Amino acid sequence: MPLLTILAVILVVGVVLWLVNSYIPMQATIKRIFNAVVVILLVIWLLKVFGLWDAISNITV
Template identity: 50%
Template sequence: MPLINLVVTLIVVGVLLWLINTYIPMDSKIKSILNVVIVIAVVLWLLSAFGMLGGMRGMTVGG
């Protein structure tokens, strides 16, 4: 994946998260949970994009 795609995706996710935090009225606990979930998802996506999670693709949960 080209570096420009990574940067653009990170910028879009950051702007969307900022818009949600700024303009959507929510309890602060819900916003904190949402922020943590999005940050964890982005970190996992980045690790996968750089090939550091390649060995985990075959793992399944529950079965």
């Protein structure tokens, strides 16, 4: 996947998150949970794109 596509996805997710936070009224607690879920999903997607997800999922504790 080209780097420009990855940056575009990150930018779009950031703008959508900003729009949701700015224009949709929510309780602060729900907003924090929503932001955390979106960031966690974006990080997992980035790990999968760069091929690091398999290495991390194979780690045993």
